[in-house]
Amino acid sequence: MSAAPRTIRFTLNGSAVEATFPPHLSLIELLREQFDLFGARESCGQGLCGCCTVLVDGNAVSSCLYLAAFADGAEILTVEHLARDGRLDPVQQAFIEAGAFQCGFCTPGFVLMTKQLLDDHPDPTDDQIGHYLSGNLCRCGTYPEIIAAVLDASHCLTVSL
Amino acid sequence: MSPFALEEPASLAEALALLDPDDPGARAIAGGTALMLMMKSGLYRPQRLVSLRRLGPALTGIHTAADGGIEIGAMVRLADIERSGKVRAAAPVIAETLLTHSNVRVRNVATLGGNLAHADPHMDLPPVLIALGATVRVTGPAGERSIAIEDLVTGYLETVLANNELITAVSIPPQTGRRATYAKVTARTADDWPALGLAVSVHAEDGVVRDARIAIGAATETARRLPQAEAALAGRAVTDTTLREAGRAAAAEAPVVADHHGSVAYKRVLIEVHLQRALRRVLDGAAR
Amino acid sequence: MTETPRISAGQIGRSIPRVEARAKVTGTAEYIHNLRLPGMLWAKICRSTVPHGRIRHIDTSAAAAITGVQRIVTAADIRNVIAEPYYGPAFHDQPILAEEKVRHVGEPVAAVLAADPRIAEQAAQAIIVDYEPLPAVYDEVEALTSSVFVHDQLKPAGTFADLKHLAGRRDTNIALDFHLRRGDVEKAFAAAEQVFEHTFRTQQTMHTPLEPHVAVADVRDGAAVIHSSTQNPSFVRIEIARLLGWPENRVRVKTAFLGGGFGAKVYVKVEALAVALSMLAGRPVKIALTMEEQFFTISRHASTFRIKSAVDKEGRITARHCEVFYNGGAYADIGPRVAQKSGFTAAGPYDIPNVAIDSFEIYTNRPPAGAFRGFGMPQLVWAYECHADLIARGLGIDAVEFRRKNLLREGMPHATGTIMRDAATAAVLDRLAQRIGWGQPFNRGNGTLRRGRGIAFGLKAAISPTTSVATVAIAADGSCTVYCGTVDMGQGSTTAMAQIAAETLELDAEAVRVVAPDTDVTPYDMGTLGSRSTFHMGHAVRLAAEEAKAKLAALAAETGVPPGTNLPLAELFRRKYGMQAGTVVGSGSYLPSYVSPDHATGMTPNATPFWMVGGSAAEIEIDTETGQVRVLRLVTVADAGTPVNPRIVETQLTGAAIQHLGMTLFENMEFTDGQLRNPNFAEYKIPGIRDLPEQLTGEIVDAVQQSGPYGAKGVGETGTFAVAPAIANAIHDAVGVRLMELPITPEAVYRALRTAAGDPLGDT
Structure with missing residues (x-):
């Protein structure tokens, strides 16, 4: 039986790391409790609000619904990894310029989902924006500005390609 | 979540050996999105979970058969099905359905087998797969068997599968000459669980319906076919009257249940209206 | 700083990005949700499963047997540290943990403390409470005439003079009745050409801030520090001080950015329980509600x-x-x-x-x-x-x-x-x-x-009537800090206060720093609620900045700077103190006029x-x-x-x-x-x-x-x-x-x- 703590190795924001924890830990609990990464937040706890979004091998997942054990061997990326050397990612910059947040609690999740959207669809249609971002909730209702930010970021990224 | 043991077997045989038909405290976990919800809410407190993620390529492939049918491994993630050119070629309605199923993050993790085995009536795929005539391949200690999707689920979160049987693949027969569509009807927000999921697959020629398969989900306790509505169409010329009769038959025969999304009477209205619209879409060629 | 005041410094009406924008897009913005203190325990709450009932017995044995459970607390334990454990802004009707009766599904009945939140949660679910069900009333119109009474008697708080007459009133579900009479309504209806009459209803809804209610209380050495996602730190300080019988200066309430509030986080919510638990455990205690628990905490009528x-x-x-x-x-x-x-x-x-x-x-x-x-x-x-x-x-x-x-x-x-x-x-x-x-x-x-x-x-x-107080400090290098108790829960108050201070002091808003509310540091504010902050705190910040500006002008005069000289502020301080030293502080207090109805x-x-x-x-x-x-x-x-x-x-x-x-x-x-x-x-x-x-x-x-x-x-x-x-x-x-x-x-x-x-x- 393996209810005992297990040790896994994975890549976290570009660095090889190791962690030991009981099997019933979720990925978000692991990231917060052992790696002090607080950009992903558990809010609805049901994978519906997107606040806990992180990327696993390039795919956005709800880290509150993801067993930490499944991160074994994976490449995990959190919002903390986007700004490099003090320079914001174009998506982050676009969110600031469009005023695309109020309380900011949902923002890292929206930023990461936007990254995923633009990775898949650099010049997204309204439908594609809706399909990628409908799983993220902003209770402050900043959606119009978020859509503007997505379009800004898309423009910025496609122009610089 | 309460503590549990996690096993990660490397073969199907090993996985099956770790499951016990008489021990509901041990269960298979695939992507885990649904199981995590049940465990977090305290609805399910397993002693042991058997992860299927290391079972290898046998369960993660998508293969097109010579006859144009397709077989999708149980551990294929919904997002990969959504993006698969093979699936899109064989049954485009699947990709279209997945686009609004749950959300991108869940589809990036949830698997086809897990989605079906979970047997949540609000899932979008079961009625679609039923309409397409799909079957699941299931492996257990006694060997392999095939089950039609409409026979898989017996009730809310209940299936015919023994606790030591695992879905290994889903087979979709060739859809030659057929068109299919899925209507997801939400009563609240756009990202809500459906009040009604309605899938139709029709073979029509020269304005006459040769064969129609109609399946319903969400409004009923389990996804199921609607045989009287199918019969109302079979061999009939495509007219507004025919479609209306099919709509009425479907509304009358479906064993509808009331929930947060609406009353029984209202859901019957939705069935009647949306079946006619869905049929019109496939028969007019707007869906494939 | 110039001696001749400009008509406008151009800071009002500027659509600058929020001053905390960068922290929010990078995920580093501070929320109490993220706070951990050394030695901290997590509390999870066992909640009522019946809408109205008498508590016959609470069986904590199974919960206590779970390895890692530090302590299980019920209402009787709370009384050991808080003599009269009832709170509320208008009525002192809400027990910290239910005593004798529960009055709604989801009411807190017991709490479990553990270093691991998952163990506390598991144990909270293992507590078995036996209730004697009582008849209940749910509809607001039915409750007017129902023989079911939710409370035995009304217990108005001292806060509001106009509620005093309700004290001790029995056999009613009416917590307050307000009446307005203007003119002669009956006569007008009798003379009307047409009369229209309708009844409209609305449903109960919930704010669902994405950061659920959270508080970390650390009570030790006769002082309480409460980190809370509250919209009104000053009120929480006063109410906790009242519950403890302590002076305000021994209770410190700190906030950070709030992940939404919308009114859910006004007045005391989880803070009183966190304080009591910290006192009982002798360690910091964190209560972080789940989204689900919020629905049992507060809602819209x-x-x-x-x-x-x-x-x-x-x-x-x-x-x-x-x-x-x-x-x-x-x-x-x-x-x-x-x-x-x-x-x-x-x-x-x-x-x-x-x-x-x-x-x-x-x-x-x-x-x-x-x-x-x-x-x-x-x-x-x-x-x-x-x-x-x-x-x-x-x-x-x-x-x-x-x-x-x-x-x-x-x-x-x-x-x-x-x-x-x-x-x-x-x-x-x-x-x-x-x-x-x-x-x-x-x-x-x-x-x-x-x-x-x-x-x-x-x-x-x-x-009305409500008060806001602010201070504005100018450091020796000329930089400006605003101290105010307005909580930024997404509405942009930090940015607005920076703009108002900047306008008054003729600075760039981006250069002004607004500190997060901390009752040891930021003066009294009635609360971040009712769309009152821009007006009330805006005035207080303006007044504080004006006072600081006047003091700077006095400093200039004192150090012999001729009027109209555009001398950098840092130079002014250097002239006075001979080095980079000193602080100029202005304070502002605002209370609009008001006449009670x-x-x-x-x-x-x-x-x-x-x-x-x-x-x-x-x-x-x-x-x-x-x-x-x-x-x-x-x-x-x-x-x-x-x-x-x-x-x-x-x-x-x-x-x-x-x-x-x-x-x-x-x-x-x-x-x-x-x-x-x-x-x-x-x-x-x-x-x-x-x-x-x-x-x-x-x-x-x-x-x-x-x-x-x-x-x-x-x-x-x-x-x-x-x-x-x-x-x-x-x-x-x-x-x-x-x-x-x-x-x-x-x-x-x-x-x-x-x-x-x-x-x-x-x-x-």
Whole structure:
């Protein structure tokens, strides 16, 4: 039986790391409790609000619904990894310029989902924006500005390609 | 979540050996999105979970058969099905359905087998797969068997599968000459669980319906076919009257249940209206 | 700094990004949600499973046997550290943990402490409570006459003088009744050409801030430090000090950014329990509610509003009688203030000579209701603006024309007798009509898709009398720090206060730092609520900055700097102290004038420091075969005075409108026998990105609040007022049916259509 703590190795924001924890830990609990990464937040706890979004091998997942054990061997990326050397990612910059947040609690999740959207669809249609971002909730209702930010970021990224 | 043991077997045989038909405290976990919800809410407190993620390529492939049918491994993630050119070629309605199923993050993790085995009536795929005539391949200690999707689920979160049987693949027969569509009807927000999921697959020629398969989900306790509505169409010329009769038959025969999304009477209205619209879409060629 | 004051430093009206923008997009913004202290324990709460019952026995044995459980706490333990463990802003009716009785499902009964939150959670679920069920009452109208009483007697807090007469009142579920009488209503009804009477209802809804309520309490060495996601740190400090019998200076409340508040986080929520648990454990204790637990903590009142109007031959409203019943749930929270402070505006933005208002806060066995963005206004506007439309239809007058004819304009007396000042009712109504194209032909649809337009608007008074205090410090290098207790929960107050201080001190707003509220550091503020901060704290910050500016001028004079010299501030300090040293501190305190309403008549010459005017216009499309409503256009217009940061104000308006679209179409706390059936996002649906109207705009009319800081006033709630009635009025316009309650579900619309067609839909 393996209810005992297990040790896994994975890549976290570009660095090889190791962690030991009981099997019933979720990925978000692991990231917060052992790696002090607080950009992903558990809010609805049901994978519906997107606040806990992180990327696993390039795919956005709800880290509150993801067993930490499944991160074994994976490449995990959190919002903390986007700004490099003090320079914001174009998506982050676009969110600031469009005023695309109020309380900011949902923002890292929206930023990461936007990254995923633009990775898949650099010049997204309204439908594609809706399909990628409908799983993220902003209770402050900043959606119009978020859509503007997505379009800004898309423009910025496609122009610089 | 309460503590549990996690096993990660490397073969199907090993996985099956770790499951016990008489021990509901041990269960298979695939992507885990649904199981995590049940465990977090305290609805399910397993002693042991058997992860299927290391079972290898046998369960993660998508293969097109010579006859144009397709077989999708149980551990294929919904997002990969959504993006698969093979699936899109064989049954485009699947990709279209997945686009609004749950959300991108869940589809990036949830698997086809897990989605079906979970047997949540609000899932979008079961009625679609039923309409397409799909079957699941299931492996257990006694060997392999095939089950039609409409026979898989017996009730809310209940299936015919023994606790030591695992879905290994889903087979979709060739859809030659057929068109299919899925209507997801939400009563609240756009990202809500459906009040009604309605899938139709029709073979029509020269304005006459040769064969129609109609399946319903969400409004009923389990996804199921609607045989009287199918019969109302079979061999009939495509007219507004025919479609209306099919709509009425479907509304009358479906064993509808009331929930947060609406009353029984209202859901019957939705069935009647949306079946006619869905049929019109496939028969007019707007869906494939 | 120049000696000659500029007319404007150009900081007001600048749409700068939020000063904390970078921290929010990188995920590093500070929230109490993230806080861990050394040695900290987690508390998880065991909650009532019955709506009303006597606690017979609490069996903690199974929970206590779980390895890692530090302590299990019930009401009896709380009494060991807090002698009278009842709290609440209006009534001291809410126990920290239930004693003897539970009064709603989800009420905290026991708490478990453990170093691992998962163990605490597991143990909390293992506590078995035996209840003797008691009869319960859930409906606000039924509760008026029910023989079931939620509380044995009323226990008003000392905070509000006008509640004192309620002390000790027994055998009632009425926590507060407010009455207003103006003119002779009965006579006017007798003389009326026509009388219109309707009853409208709203449902119970929840704020669902994405950062659920959280507090970390650390009580040791005779001092309590509370880190909380609270909207009013000063109140929490005062209330905790009262509970402990300590002076305020031994209680410190700190906040960070809030992941949304919307009124859910006003007054004491989880702080009292966290403090008691920390005292019992001798260690820091964190309580972080789940999304589900929030639904049992606070909500928006369900309501019933009976409204009756008399109209004369010319279509003028001559009298109105409003009976408003707010379903307060099991504990009063700030509900009595909702019943009064919003209740007195129940007659709407109309000039009506004879008005009677009876507004009630009612106890029931539901989870408590309190403040929620709009503070009772969405319930009121829903009723009086649907009513206005029905009157206009009944009279055969255009809906906008009817409103104009009866409009409460500048200089007219409000129902309270207060003369209207700086309330841009006419401008808001005109702009709404213009933006939606009122009176112009539009595509009304055909076949099974029908379109219609609707308009609605409302008027809110700011809560009074309330105080804000701020200090502004200029460091020796000339940099400026603002100390104020306004909590930034997303509304942009940090940025607004920086802009106001910068305007006064002629600095760039980006260079001003606003510290997070900390009652050891930031002075008293009544609370971040009721759209009061820009006005009240804005004034306090302005006054503090003015005082600092005057002190700097005095310093310049003292050090012999000739007037008009553009000497850098740092040089001024160096001249005085011979090195980079010293601080110049200005303080500002603001309390607007106010006259309490007469107890019998509700009349007052000075009801509010400012009026908020907001409205919405909608164009919708209905699928008549299913009742599905699609919102094509939603225009929200507000009088915000002179906006400090126009872009943030516009975002507030559209954000509020989207939030209110949720209450209008989707959100509903559904109960069966007092059991909440949908306390989660799977079944309580809030708007997402695919629910937006095709066109959505928020707009500010050109206006000035003469008494406001740089002409500004509050706007946080304004966008919530009128979305629901605008949509209901548009539905009526499209298909001729009237919805009398919220939410407007497709099924409700479809049923109304069938009923109107004489073929009502049955149940099966």
